[in-house]
Amino acid sequence: xxxxxxxxxxxxxxxxxxxxxxxxxxxxVRDAWAANAWEAGGAVTLTLAFIxxxxxxxxxxxxxxxxxxxxxxxxxxxSALRIACDRLTPVLALGAGAxxxxxxxxxxxxxxxxxxxxxxxxxxxxxxxxxxxxxxxxAVPNTLGVAAPVLLSWVVIAYPPSMSPDWxxxxxxxxxxxxxxxDSVVAPQALIGPLLLGAGTAxxxxxxxxxxxxxxxxxxxxxxxxxxxxxxxHLVRDVPATPSAPRAVEELHCAGTEPxxxxxxxxxxxxxxxxxxLSTAYDALAEVGISPPARIGSMRWDERTTPLxxxxxxxxxxxxxxxxxxxxxxREPDCAAESEDYYGGEVYAALVLWxxxxxSGSDAPPEEAIWPSEDVELAQQVVRRPPHEQRAWYQHNRRxxxxxxxxxxxxxxxxxxx
Amino acid sequence: MPITFDxxxxxxxxxxxxxxxxSVELPHGSVVLLGPNGAGKSTLMSxxxxxxRPWSGRLRLGTLDAADRGQRRxxxxxxxxxxxxxxPYPGLTVRxxxxxxxxxxxxxxxxxxxxxxxSLRRVGLADLAERSGSHLSGGQLRRxxxxxxxxxxxxxxxxxxPSAGLxxxxxxxxxxxxxxxxxxxxxxxxxxDSRDLAETYSQVLVLTEGTVRFQGTVTEFLALAPGEGxxxxxxxxxxxxxxxxxx
Numbered sequence: 001x002x003x004x005x006x007x008x009x010x011x012x013x014x015x016x017x018x019x020x021x022x023x024x025x026x027x028x029v030r031d032a033w034a035a036n037a038w039e040a041g042g043a044v045t046l047t048l049a050f051i052x053x054x055x056x057x058x059x060x061x062x063x064x065x066x067x068x069x070x071x072x073x074x075x076x077x078x079s080a081l082r083i084a085c086d087r088l089t090p091v092l093a094l095g096a097g098a099x100x101x102x103x104x105x106x107x108x109x110x111x112x113x114x115x116x117x118x119x120x121x122x123x124x125x126x127x128x129x130x131x132x133x134x135x136x137x138x139a140v141p142n143t144l145g146v147a148a149p150v151l152l153s154w155v156v157i158a159y160p161p162s163m164s165p166d167w168x169x170x171x172x173x174x175x176x177x178x179x180x181x182x183d184s185v186v187a188p189q190a191l192i193g194p195l196l197l198g199a200g201t202a203x204x205x206x207x208x209x210x211x212x213x214x215x216x217x218x219x220x221x222x223x224x225x226x227x228x229x230x231x232x233x234h235l236v237r238d239v240p241a242t243p244s245a246p247r248a249v250e251e252l253h254c255a256g257t258e259p260x261x262x263x264x265x266x267x268x269x270x271x272x273x274x275x276x277x278l279s280t281a282y283d284a285l286a287e288v289g290i291s292p293p294a295r296i297g298s299m300r301w302d303e304r305t306t307p308l309x310x311x312x313x314x315x316x317x318x319x320x321x322x323x324x325x326x327x328x329x330x331r332e333p334d335c336a337a338e339s340e341d342y343y344g345g346e347v348y349a350a351l352v353l354w355x356x357x358x359x360s361g362s363d364a365p366p367e368e369a370i371w372p373s374e375d376v377e378l379a380q381q382v383v384r385r386p387p388h389e390q391r392a393w394y395q396h397n398r399r400x401x402x403x404x405x406x407x408x409x410x411x412x413x414x415x416x417x418x
Numbered sequence: 419m420p421i422t423f424d425x426x427x428x429x430x431x432x433x434x435x436x437x438x439x440x441s442v443e444l445p446h447g448s449v450v451l452l453g454p455n456g457a458g459k460s461t462l463m464s465x466x467x468x469x470x471r472p473w474s475g476r477l478r479l480g481t482l483d484a485a486d487r488g489q490r491r492x493x494x495x496x497x498x499x500x501x502x503x504x505x506p507y508p509g510l511t512v513r514x515x516x517x518x519x520x521x522x523x524x525x526x527x528x529x530x531x532x533x534x535x536x537s538l539r540r541v542g543l544a545d546l547a548e549r550s551g552s553h554l555s556g557g558q559l560r561r562x563x564x565x566x567x568x569x570x571x572x573x574x575x576x577x578x579x580p581s582a583g584l585x586x587x588x589x590x591x592x593x594x595x596x597x598x599x600x601x602x603x604x605x606x607x608x609x610x611d612s613r614d615l616a617e618t619y620s621q622v623l624v625l626t627e628g629t630v631r632f633q634g635t636v637t638e639f640l641a642l643a644p645g646e647g648x649x650x651x652x653x654x655x656x657x658x659x660x661x662x663x664x665x
Contacts (some may be wrong), residue, residue, distance in 0.1 A: 006484065069508070075467040078523075
């Protein structure tokens with residue numbers, strides 16, 4: 001019996017395919033980075049471009065073996081669907097196993113576990129590719145019947161994410177790897193769309209397998225596949241390139257004053273550190289007479305809240321940068337659109353840099369962004385001036401930023417007295 | 419267990435039936451099906467195995483009706499069919515292929531695995547059990563097909579040209595096998611080979627152009643060629659007398 005099982009393992013092409021596929025997946029996700037579960041899911045989604053074609057090819061090969069062995073000519077007791085399930089179980093197990101292994105790799109690397117919704121989409125995609133490839137290879141009983149499903153599966157997975165219109169990518173779950181930042185969740189349509197199409201394709205293929213080439217069965221299978229396609233397109237047609245929707249504000253936990261700090265549950269472990277960094281920044285800005293925002297949080301859900309990046313890789317520089325951005329007005333004044341004498345934009349970067357230097361107590365520009373060197377030099381010169389001169393420089397340029405007709409001060413000199 | 423065709427019409431193209439209202443009973447025992455190429459022997463086998471379904475008419479195995487989906491499963495469990503050609507199952511050994519046939523016929527995997535060994539021994543292929551079917555000769559592959567037909571202990575065994583490609587020794591083994599099976603099961607063998615009719619079969623059925631030209635015992639068949647002489651010559655004479663020049 002042991003020998004029989006050993007032989008059963010070595011005789012199954014999926015076992016050999018797994019030996020080649022798993023190292024490839026490991027190599028592919030070796031540098032995966034994710035700030036949250038959605039991004040971890042996105043990293044696994046990219047590997048569908050390997051997993052689905054391999055599974056489709058194996059399914060087509062199993063169909064070809066049944067055709068070559070003329071199994072259905074021997075009047076079997078088992079139904080066509082039962083026979084197909086028997087041959088495809090190892091293939092589906094390979095698909096599920098490959099996805100599970102990749103998920104574990106990504107989890108080990110990033111510490112984030114993808115959600116059940118995105119995992120359901122992967123499964124739907126793999127199952128639909130497997131069953132569709134099986135039906136195709138039964139209908140096209142030659143080498144093309146095996147090769148074409150591999151190529152088609154790869155094209156369907158790999159190409160739509162870079163194609164227009166955007167909804168094309170969401171039909172196959174191809175847009176999921178661009179989702180989502182901490183303050184957003186995947187748009188439900190981007191999950192339900194590919195799920196519907198995958199399930200519809202799988203059911204249609206199942207009907208085709210079970211009922212063979214009977215006209216009614218073919219018509220029913222085509223109707224199911226067509227309906228699922230129309231339904232899926234209808235669902236995803238308005239989903240933007242990044243298939244995200246705002247996260248529920250109720251999930252945020254706000255606490256403290258000056259500022260009130262609002263974080264997502266998964267960021268709570270960094271609350272104490274963030275509070276400390278914010279206190280340092282707020283105290284430094286207060287010394288030069290600047291009042292920082294009263295509420296700061298991981299998502300900006302109203303005008304009063306300044307957005308703060310609170311991811312695992314947050315630094316004091318990033319905290320200072322977010323606080324600084326919250327001090328300055330969010331957009332140009334209305335007059336800027338109509339008047340040609342609005343110059344505030346010329347000094348915006350220098351103002352941000354000066355605020356960052358002041359808040360962080362360092363005159364090194366944040367590494368997370370690229371700043372124009374002249375703005376860096378200007379801000380560095382200003383931050384070395386006496387506090388009252390710095391304050392006058394800031395107030396003048398802030399006025400330039402919010403008013404038309406005021407020329408900004410692009411040197412470290414004190415502004416002329418009004 | 420007899421298989422009864424009652425006014426069955428069937429063909430592969432609309433308007434060109436191979437059988438047009440065929441009524442015949444394949445009786446219990448050992449039946450040899452004779453007829454020229456294109457007479458409908460393989461089609462008859464295919465219908466009897468329920469691999470094809472008649473356009474009209476009834477087909478029964480004892481009390482089972484082939485038109486009934488549930489009863490068809492029971493039918494297929496009781497009937498095994500060796501088609502005209504045997505193809506190797508890519509990637510499987512001979513024993514695995516035979517065991518897979520048993521599984522297809524409704525056996526559990528473990529039962530099919532055990533039965534495959536017995537079945538291969540019966541056709542003299544036990545020593546090739548671990549070899550890939552793709553590496554066998556035509557005659558060996560034919561014996562694999564026979565082993566597949568025997569694996570699930572059917573009540574009725576339909577064999578389409580089982581002796582095709584067999585060398586004289588292998589043919590002798592097949593003949594002995596058929597003789598030993600005759601007491602236990604009904605088997606219907608389609609063949610062009612008129613050798614050893616009396617030793618191997620109890621009934622003869624001759625088909626030409628989709629119609630039954632003769633049905634009776636071997637003795638009755640041989641009586642169509644009166645006179646003394648060896649059995650083979652008498653069988654050939656009787657056969658030619660029935661089918662004419664085309665045979």
